[in-house]
Amino acid sequence: MSAMTGWWSRRSVAGKVELYTRWTFHCMPPVELVALGGVPLSSAGRGGMGTGAAIGTALWVLVHSALCWVVASRALDHTSGIRPRPVRLAAVLAAATALADLTVAGLWAAGILPDGSVNASILVATSIFTAGTLALCLDRVRHMAYAVAGTALAAALPLAAFGHGVPESLITLAAVLVAGGGYAAACGFSSWLLGVVQELERSRDLKARLAVAEERLRFGRDLHDVMGRNLSVIALKSELAVQLARRGRPEGIDQMVEVQRIAQESQREVREVVRGYREADLRVELEGARGVLDAAGIDCSVDAPALDLPAAVQSALGWVVRETTTNVLRHGDARRCAIALRRTPDAVVLTVENDGAVVPAGAAVPGRTGSGLAGLRERITAVGGTLEAGFTDPQSFRATARVPLTGPEGTGTPHEKETVA
Template structure:
């Protein structure tokens, strides 16, 4: 799963059912309530086609589109004409005009859509009054409400897509910032150390025949420096060097909040022993990274509890699941570290949707000693 989203696409087919508003006028034409019937029938077909064209063109993207405005104008003219010739049943066509206006004008200025809906509603009420086509206020109110609802729905979908894109960008920025921080740490650890090792190795190459004791001392120095660098790298990777569980939880709060994900942290009781705390800190970092990169969640719950001689960490999100994280190197590395101290890690779907990362460690866990590298 990717953090990026495709967004909610508003399809014109969602507005097709509103053509049922023309069912009453169509029945009136069939029953002979409008003369000549073939003209009224053709007018209704053209009106439906103009409505569909306006909606399709408006939802094609690109802001206010002249073609969509033209289809809206044709729809308005047909509606007024049919209402004056067809009487009360045709007044419902104004509802479609208001809806089409709300959809077509939604990408424009904020007040343009509501103003257009008010104009269409006033035109509907005026036409109803002039043609004695029924309840004037009812025609005005329903027409205005139709336009406002349609325009508001289109704007809501656009806002949801913008917020989703912004959250995805924040998540990418948080991950990129973490990568840069880790790269800086590794550079600080290895830059000077490797330079010293190279210099001493060159000295060994030059002196191993002329001054073997000096060369031997240089080789001992290389071994000492290499071991120290290896220890520092292990500490940096496992989180021992600069972070504690409290720091990692604070970092998780900041990273998730920066990505627009609401986070709740529950950590009652005293802090766990240092070896357990270090592994929990690393688990929090890995779990938070997975939520940022893979879940697309809106809420994340981090819980730490100590029961029965074991410490349990749970990171639960309400996203789309972490199938992409399950096969990642980070989770495999975390599983290897926990396995070395008889701990377990589990990534499963959460009960209400999303993912649940569960880490369990014995309270007396001691990290296993790694083999020396020579």
């Protein structure tokens, strides 16, 4: 069953909406062809029209349905940002429909297409499909209304011009306006919905990239604050030492000793900044994960009792929470995420599990993962622990980090430990 549904379940929400929308409109031309293609041929079989006229009408239905398929596909590509708006194709579709309406009305008046019910069906149905397809190419509701009105007039005016009667023209106009307007409204709403969902997906990715950029800016500001003043002092004292040395005064040695001290102090401060950047506080990461996931509409439950853990263990587990939270946000369509922290007699175990997971392309069995967790495994291995991550089923992903509390990495002096709430 997972192999049959994987093509759907591993898609994001935007991918699912796009696939559904595309195939809905890809099915419309075959519906038109099946519904209208046999009408003139059946009329010819009853003697309503000649064989040549029936074949020609059926070919027009085939060409029209194919043209609608191409225009709809290109219009959805434009909505997805893949291609430019298909202006020329839309113009060709509108012109071809108007020309065909004029031709059918003229041949009907000349008696070459004598079956009025068939002619009216072809005129109205092709105009309806044209109006909906043109609506996919437009963004404004006003322009969609213009397209429907223009299509209705293109179907009704030739009937009046060739003397088929005002009632028939008005009925055709009303039928195209009502049915074509409804179909165009459905097409326009589907296109709008697809664009909104894809914009939300792009906003989610942009949010993740902005978070990375913000962290880089924070790190840059910290380095500037630490190094800016110290480098200025070093430059000033070095210049003073040079001037004293040129004058042969022994105070220059004292200035260089001071420069050496400030340089060593700067190295220590830089190491502290880098250490703070690389280490993750477990308590802060747990609260951050809860806030970020709740803000994204994902129900996040955190079961993390207060534990007295060594700083190295906290840092490693904090990175697990940070990385898995990022994966939940960026991959799949999670609605629930559960984070649990528990302590066994000889180890501490952190479990992060979420639903709505996306099985990577090429993953033949649940449990297979890519290389994105390699960095986490290295951090957990550094404190003597293990990390297991994989799909518990095609829709659920679980990461379990287990770190022993015995041994050189698990034990720590009292001033190295902090309490996790």
